[in-house]
Each structure stands twice: as structure tokens, then as C-alpha cells.
Amino acid sequence: MQFFIEVTIGGLLSGVMYSLVALGFVLIYKASGVFNFAQGAMVYFAALCVVGCVDKGAPLWLAVILAFIIMVLFGIATEKFVLRKLVNQPPITLFMATIGLAFFIEGAAPILWGDTVRPVDLGIVDDPIAAIMDSTGMLISTFDLAAAGIAALLVAVLALFFQKTKIGRALRAVADDHQAALSIGIPLQHIWAIVWSVAGFVALVAGLLWGARNGVQFALTFTALKALPVLILGGFTSVPGAIVGGLIIGASEKLAEIYIPPVLAGWFGGNFGGIEGWFPYVMALLFLLVRPEGLFGERHIDRV
Amino acid sequence: MFYREAGQFKSSYAADQQIFPIRQDRIGIAAILIAAFVAVPLFGNEYWFVAILIPFLIFALAALGLNILTGYAGQLSLGAAAFMAVGAYAAYNFQLRVDGIPILVSFICAGLTAAAVGIVFGLPSLRIKGFYLAVATLAAQFFIVWCLTKFPWLSNNSSSGVISAQRIIIFGHEFESAREKYLLVLCIVVLMAMMAKNMARSSIGRAWMAVRDMDVAAEVVGIRLMHTKLLAFAVSSFYCGVAGALYAFCYLGSVEPDGFSLDLSFKILFMIIVGGVGTILGSFLGAAFILLLPIFLNVTLPWIAELLHLPINGATVSHIETMVFGALIMFFLIIEPHGLARLWQIGKEKLRLWPFPH
Numbered sequence: 001m002q003f004f005i006e007v008t009i010g011g012l013l014s015g016v017m018y019s020l021v022a023l024g025f026v027l028i029y030k031a032s033g034v035f036n037f038a039q040g041a042m043v044y045f046a047a048l049c050v051v052g053c054v055d056k057g058a059p060l061w062l063a064v065i066l067a068f069i070i071m072v073l074f075g076i077a078t079e080k081f082v083l084r085k086l087v088n089q090p091p092i093t094l095f096m097a098t099i100g101l102a103f104f105i106e107g108a109a110p111i112l113w114g115d116t117v118r119p120v121d122l123g124i125v126d127d128p129i130a131a132i133m134d135s136t137g138m139l140i141s142t143f144d145l146a147a148a149g150i151a152a153l154l155v156a157v158l159a160l161f162f163q164k165t166k167i168g169r170a171l172r173a174v175a176d177d178h179q180a181a182l183s184i185g186i187p188l189q190h191i192w193a194i195v196w197s198v199a200g201f202v203a204l205v206a207g208l209l210w211g212a213r214n215g216v217q218f219a220l221t222f223t224a225l226k227a228l229p230v231l232i233l234g235g236f237t238s239v240p241g242a243i244v245g246g247l248i249i250g251a252s253e254k255l256a257e258i259y260i261p262p263v264l265a266g267w268f269g270g271n272f273g274g275i276e277g278w279f280p281y282v283m284a285l286l287f288l289l290v291r292p293e294g295l296f297g298e299r300h301i302d303r304v
Numbered sequence: 305m306f307y308r309e310a311g312q313f314k315s316s317y318a319a320d321q322q323i324f325p326i327r328q329d330r331i332g333i334a335a336i337l338i339a340a341f342v343a344v345p346l347f348g349n350e351y352w353f354v355a356i357l358i359p360f361l362i363f364a365l366a367a368l369g370l371n372i373l374t375g376y377a378g379q380l381s382l383g384a385a386a387f388m389a390v391g392a393y394a395a396y397n398f399q400l401r402v403d404g405i406p407i408l409v410s411f412i413c414a415g416l417t418a419a420a421v422g423i424v425f426g427l428p429s430l431r432i433k434g435f436y437l438a439v440a441t442l443a444a445q446f447f448i449v450w451c452l453t454k455f456p457w458l459s460n461n462s463s464s465g466v467i468s469a470q471r472i473i474i475f476g477h478e479f480e481s482a483r484e485k486y487l488l489v490l491c492i493v494v495l496m497a498m499m500a501k502n503m504a505r506s507s508i509g510r511a512w513m514a515v516r517d518m519d520v521a522a523e524v525v526g527i528r529l530m531h532t533k534l535l536a537f538a539v540s541s542f543y544c545g546v547a548g549a550l551y552a553f554c555y556l557g558s559v560e561p562d563g564f565s566l567d568l569s570f571k572i573l574f575m576i577i578v579g580g581v582g583t584i585l586g587s588f589l590g591a592a593f594i595l596l597l598p599i600f601l602n603v604t605l606p607w608i609a610e611l612l613h614l615p616i617n618g619a620t621v622s623h624i625e626t627m628v629f630g631a632l633i634m635f636f637l638i639i640e641p642h643g644l645a646r647l648w649q650i651g652k653e654k655l656r657l658w659p660f661p662h
Contacts, residue, residue, distance in 0.1 A: 035435045085638040092380055093637055095435050096577060099570065100633025107627025115619060225566075228439045268455065278450050281443035288432055288440060 006140075007258050008251050013144035015250015016151045017213075020206035021227035022234065022242035023155070024199040029236050030175040031195040034083065035095045038102035040224025042200060045109045046071055047207030047216040051120055052113030060121070064204070071200030079193040106221060115218070120211035147209045154205055155243060158198075167194060175237075226253075229284035235294025244295060249280045308656055323501060340490055345483050353482035356595070361486075361493045362550045364591035367575040368500050368584065369543025374573070375582035376509060377536035378516025379429050383441035384544050384572040386448040389564035390418040391545025392467070392552035393458055399470045400460055407472050411492070411549045418545025419538040421448070426537030430530055433519075445566055452561035459561075468558040485554040492550065496543060501584050503539070512536055513582075574629060578636055580645030589644040597632075598625050 021043055028036040049070050053063035082101060086094055162168040173181040174191045182188055210220055226249065234245025253276040260279075261272040287294075312327055314320040324330045348357065370384045395414035398405055405413075425444040429437050452458055452465050459465040472479040472488065479488050503509050511532045514522035523529050552559045571594060579590020602621060609616035640646055 082634055082638070089637075089641070092434055093641060095380070095438070096573075097634050097637045099573070100630045100637065102630065103570075103626050103633065104630030107623045107625070107630060111620060111623050111627070115623070222566075225442070228442065232436065232439055272454050274450060274454070278443065278446035281439065281446055285428055285440045285443045288428055288436060292432055292436065 004255075007254050009140060010144070011251035011254030012247050013141075013148055013250070014254065015247040016144075016148045017206065017210055017223075017246075018226050018230045018249055019243045019246025020151055020154070020202060020209065021224045022230040022246055023158075023239065024202040024206070025227055025231055026234075026237065026239055026242045027158075027199045027202065028195055029231075031171055032083070032174075032192050033091060033094075033178075034098065035091065035236075036199065037095060037098040038105060039199065039203060039227065040221045041102040041105040041109075042071070042074075042203040043207040043210065043224050044216075044218065044220040045074070045105045045207075046200065046204035047120065047211040047220065048109045048113040050204070050208060051118045051211065051216050054120075055114070055118070064208070067204055068201060071204055072197040075196030075200050076193045078196050079189060083192060084189060102221070106218070110218075117215045117217040119215045120208055122208060122212045143213065147213075150205065150209065151243075154202065155239065158202075158239065161198075167191075171195060226280050229280040232284040232294060233287055235296045238294070238296035241294055241296030249283070252283060253279045323498075323505075337494065340494075341487070345487060348483070348486070350482050353486045356599075358482070358486055358489055358555050360591055360595050361489045362547050362555055363572065363575060363595060364588045365493050365496060365550065366544050366547035366572050367579065367587040367591050368497060369540045369547060370572050371576045371579075371582065371584070371587045372500060372503075372512070372543065373536050373540035375576055375580075375586075376504060376516065377512040377533060377540075378433075379426075379533065379536060380434065380438045381441040381540070382438050382566070382569050382573065383425065383444035383448075385564040385566070385568035386445045387418045387422055387541045387544035388548030388551060388568070389448055389452055389559075389561060390421050390541075391415060391548030392469075392559055392564070393452055393561075394418065394545065395549035395553060396467045396469060397458065397460075407470075407474060407553070411546055411553075414549040415542040415545040418548065419542040422537045422541025422544075423534050426534055426541075429533050429537065442566075445569055449561045449564060464560060466558055466560040467552065469553040469556075472553055479554075489550055489554050492546065496546065497584060497588075500543070504584060508532075508535065516582075574633055576643075577633055578643055580643030581641075583643070583645040585648065586643050586645035589648070593644065594629075597628065601625050601628065 021039060024039045024042065025036055028034055028039070046067055049067035050060075050063045053066045054060060058066065078101065082097055083094070086097055160168075162172060170181070170186045170191055171194070173184075173186055174188060178188065181191075206224075207216070207220070210216075210223070214220075227246075230242060230245040230249050232245075233248055234241025234243070256279045257273070257276040260275050264272040309326045312325075314325070319325075324333060344352075344357065366384060366388055369387070370381060373379050373381050391414040394417035395410050398410035398413045399407065402410070421444075425441065428440040432440065454465075456462075456465075459467050472485070474488075479485050504512075511522070511527045514525070514527055515529060515532050515536075519529060522532075548564070556563075575590035575594045576587060577590070578593050579588070580586025601624060605621050605624060606616055636643055
């Protein structure tokens with residue numbers, strides 16, 4: 001039982017990372033209806049910008065600020081050169097364009113900053129917390145808890161930004177109805193640039209945490225793909241959905257990885273590790289059949 | 305300047321419904337086929353067959369399969385490589401486990417197996433569409449590759465799932481040299497492209513396009529949605545499956561599940577976007593373009609770098625390749641969403657009027 005709880009908590013904490021990537025997807029989808037496949041690549045790009053600046057001798061805080069500026073510029077450029085030209089195209093075309101964007105970033109980032117695997121040192125140690133280990137015998141890392149804390153903080157900041165500021169209100173208006181927002185004088189193209197910048201910021205946070213955990217490497221983009229099932233579970237338009245979905249995916253894939261292979265090995269013999277590679281997708285697939293709008297999504301959906 | 309269809313009158317229904325109604329088109333196609341069947345085998349060398357022509361034909365076939373699903377029926381799929389993998393492994397297992405089965409029959413069986421798997425993963429398309437479906441097909445991509453790695457029976461207990469394709473023997477003749485393999489692949493691809501062309505212009509293709517353009521309207525006019533969509537998944541997977549079998553048997557010789565990765569799926573998707581979504585010609589143009597582009601970059605980039613005195617190595621070239629792919633996709637979606645096939649058509653229209661543009 002204790003082992004079960006330990007695996008679950010470990011899974012939940014790694015799920016926080018998926019949530020962070022999914023959050024970026026949700027922000028852009030809400031504001032512009034674009035399903036941004038490039039979010040994973042943006043995470044990689046942001047993290048590479050930070051380590052690249054650190055390599056050049058900048059202190060971490062300066063590197064983070066520089067990376068943020070680069071992400072903002074990138075957001076504006078994306079809006080100006082790609083999205084603006086694709087206005088009024090079907091969503092699926094925009095989706096394919098973001099696949100192209102993802103490839104473009106994945107190719108450009110290593111050329112700019114080098115492609116060796118480098119760690120990000122955030123100054124948070126990745127050790128189990130002694131107090132919890134002594135009292136219950138469970139291994140829970142300080143780093144994971146800190147990551148969860150940062151994620152919670154980020155969500156709180158975003159919530160405040162969306163609820164209390166003028167730009168936030170404009171963003172919500174655009175998310176609700178493009179045309180109505182335009183008609184009361186909200187500049188749609190500025191809003192899109194801002195949304196892409198905010199998504200860039202979320203990508204930066206996610207990239208820092210992932211990079212500190214596993215090193216900044218190309219594999220980041222693959223792991224970020226797992227944000228897709230998170231979105232299906234949580235709903236494409238819901239920020240709480242992204243968080244809860246991430247936690248569910250994180251916990252369930254770790255549990256599946258621990259408990260399913262022995263059963264399969266009992267039936268067929270052999271080694272069945274690596275289930276976590278596909279489990280989230282199949283789970284999302286089954287979930288789609290039951291509840292296509294996701295846990296927290298709006299009921300309006302392209303039902304066939 | 306260019307040929308025009310004026311003056312070619314049809315006096316029977318058969319003539320009106322033939323696959324290439326314009327005489328010059330028929331001549332052109334015949335010329336291409338003669339070149340492909342006679343001139344190329346006579347004059348091509350080993351490198352051309354192995355590195356360019358065989359993969360081109362195989363990828364064109366896979367792109368054709370994906371084009372049927374995504375271009376004609378409008379169901380976006382990111383799992384084309386997985387269905388190729390099913391085809392490759394099914395063909396291997398039919399050869400291995402069924403005594404005396406002719407290789408062509410096992411290719412067809414491989415296609416049918418892929419079609420069956422395609423129908424299973426196409427079932428969600430009955431309730432969802434768009435990028436929801438894209439994520440559902442990602443499930444197919446990861447799950448199938450995992451299965452092929454983990455169930456040793458499928459790869460005859462070889463380590464990490466690598467299979468070596470058996471020899472290709474048809475009517476006692478062994479297809480061994482690259483030239484013979486090229487001819488075999490060419491025959492299959494031409495046959496299947498003709499089938500696809502005919503499907504696309506018959507009632508099946510029209511039903512697919514109706515579903516793509518507006519599924520509710522299609523249902524109202526009496527098209528059975530479930531039947532039509534699952535048929536698209538089945539036919540598409542059949543094409544990808546046969547392409548996968550050829551990929552293993554005629555191109556690489558030995559394949560592993562990880563070779564059929566998400567990257568390959570994207571590559572095939574890029575082929576149809578660049579070539580032209582919803583056209584048969586586009587599948588071929590796109591395959592040629594995506595296949596030749598890396599070769600072109602590999603040759604020219606070091607040369608340009610030397611000219612500008614920039615340091616360059618293999619890794620940089622592959623990064624630039626990825627970047628160019630991405631940029632091209634965005635470029636085509638923005639400038640010409642219907643791809644090279646549409647450009648070819650525009651070019652023809654322009655030439656028809658040239659030198660008097662009005």
C-alpha cells in the first residue's frame with residue numbers, strides 16, 4: 001500500500017510537468033482557436049535559450065529574462081508571419097501549420113544554441129525530504145514539491161492576470177467571441193501576440209523545470225507530446241482541466257507502468273516495460289468515446 | 305502554346321467516362337509509363353534504384369494511402385507509419401508461418417491486416433474529428449510500435465523486434481537485384497495508383513469528399529457516415545500496409561519497429577501537404593519533393609558553407625533540413641494550400657493562354 005501511494009505521488013508530481021505544457025496549449029486555444037502543436041517545441045526552445053545565455057556567461061536571472069524577451073519576440077513574429085496570413089482558414093490547416101512551426105523551431109533552436117545536453121541549475125536539490133522519509137518511509141523529492149509549488153504559483157498568477165487586468169479581460173473577451181470582441185474595439189492581432197507571449201512564458205517555466213530535471217535535450221519535445229492526452233482528458237478550453245488532466249495522466253501512467261507489465265508477463269511471458277509510452281494516448285482515446293468534451297471542457301464540441 | 309482539349313468530342317458514354325479524357329494526357333501518361341518501365345531499367349544505375357527510385361515509389365504509395373484518408377475523406381491521421389509497420393510485420397509473418405504462400409498474396413494479406421487494424425483505430429472517428437482524431441491516431445502510432453517491440457512472436461523472437469525480410473520469389477524467379485525490385489515495386493504502385501484514381505472519381509470517392517466537406521450535409525443526402533469513414537480508414541491503411549511491406553521487402557531488407565516512428569508519419573503527412581491534399585498526382589510530387597530535398601541540401605549546404613567560410617557538420621545539416629521542412633510546410637499552407645499539384649495545374653492554365661494572357 002505504501003508503495004502504491006509512493007508511486008501515485010511520484011506520478012502526480014511528474015504530472016505537474018505535463019500540466020505546465022498543457023497550460024500553454026489551453027491559453028492559445030482559448031484565445032485564438034489554434035491548436036498549437038508547437039508548444040512542446042517552444043518548451044525546448046525556451047529552455048535552450050536559457051542554457052545558451054548561461055553558456056555565454058550570463059547569470060541565471062539575466063538568462064531567464066533574456067529568454068523571456070526572446071519568447072515574446074518569437075510570439076509576435078509567429079502572429080505576424082504565420083497566423084495573420086492564415087486567418088479564416090479551417091482549424092485543421094492552422095493545426096498543420098503549427099506542426100510546420102514545431103519542426104522549424106526544432107531545427108532552428110539547436111543551430112542557434114548548440115545541441116549538446118546541458119543541465120539547468122536552478123539551485124533546488126533533487127533529494128528526498130528527510131522528514132517525510134523518517135516518519136512514513138516514503139521518498140518524496142524536494143525538487144518535485146518545488147516544481148508543484150511553482151506550477152501552483154504560475155496558475156495563480158495567470159488567474160490573477162486573466163481576472164484582474166485589462167489585457168486579461170480583453171483576452172477572455174476574445175476567447176468568448178472573436179467578432180464581438182473586434183466590434184467593441186479590442187485589437188485582435190495584438191491580443192494574439194500577447195497570448196503567444198504568455199504561452200511562451202509558460203513554456204519557459206516548463207522548460208526550466210524539465211531542463212533542471214532531465215537536462216535540456218531534444219527529448220523534451222517528445223515528452224511534451226504527452227500534453228495532448230492531458231488536453232483531451234481535461235478539455236481544450238479549461239485551465240483547471242489542464243492541471244487536473246496532467247495529474248491524472250501522470251499518476252495513471254506511472255501506476256500502469258508498475259502494475260500492468262507483470263500481469264502481461266504472466267499471460268505471455270517476456271518483458272513488457274515502456275507502457276507509459278502509449279498508455280496516456282490509449283486512455284485519452286477511450287475517454288473520448290465516453291466524454292468527448294473532456295472533464296472541464298465546454299459542451300459545445302464538433303460532434304459528428 | 306500548350307495543348308488544349310478543344311475539338312475532342314466524345315460520342316459514347318464510355319469515351320466520356322474514361323480515366324484520362326484528353327488525348328494529350330493519355331499520350332503523356334503512356335510516355336511516363338514507358339519511360340518508367342523501359343527507359344529507366346535500361347539506363348538507371350544501382351544508386352538511383354536503391355537510393356531514389358525505390359523509396360520514392362514506396363513513399364508515394366504511403367502518401368497515396370494517407371491522402372485517401374486525409375485528403376479525400378478529411379480525417380487527419382498522424383499514424384501512417386504505424387500502419388506501414390503493421391504491413392511490414394504482417395507480410396513477414398505470412399511468409400514465415402504459412403507454407404508456400406506466394407509473396408504477392410502475402411503482400412495483399414499484409415494490406416488486409418493493416419486495413420483491419422486501421423478500422424479498429426478508425427472507430428473513434430465516428431464520434432470525433434479534427435485534432436481530437438489526430439490525438440487518437442497518435443495512440444495508434446505509439447501503441448502499435450510498442451506492441452511490435454514487446455511481443456516477440458510478431459518478430460519471430462528476434463532481439464528488439466528486428467525482422468529480416470525473406471527472399472522475393474515469384475513463379476520461381478527470384479527478385480534479387482535492385483533493378484528487378486524496382487520493376488516489382490513499380491508494377492504494384494502503378495496498379496494501386498490506378499485503383500486509387502478510379503476510387504476517387506467514382507461514387508466511393510465522391511462520398512469521401514462529401515464527408516470531408518460537410519459531414520452533416522453528406523448524411524442528409526443519404527451517405528452512410530460510418531460506412532464511408534471506416535472504408536476510408538480501411539483503404540488508407542491497406543495502401544499504407546502494402547507500402548510498409550514493400551518498404552521492408554524491397555527497400556530496406558531488414559526493419560525494426562522504431563524505424564516506423566512518429567517522424568516517418570510526419571514525413572508522409574508533409575508529402576501530402578507539399579504535394580497537394582486530395583490529389584493523386586500530389587502524392588507522387590510530394591514524395592519526390594520530400595525525398596529529394598534532403599539529398600539536395602546535403603549536396604548544396606556544405607558547398608554554400610564553404611563559400612561563406614562558415615563551419616558546418618552533419619548535425620547542422622540535419623537541423624537545417626528539419627528547419628527547411630517546417631518552413632516549407634508553413635510556406636505551402638500560406639501561399640498554396642493545395643500544394644505542388646495545384647501549381648502544376650496553374651502552370652498548365654498559364655501556358656495554355658501564353659503568349660496572349662487574355
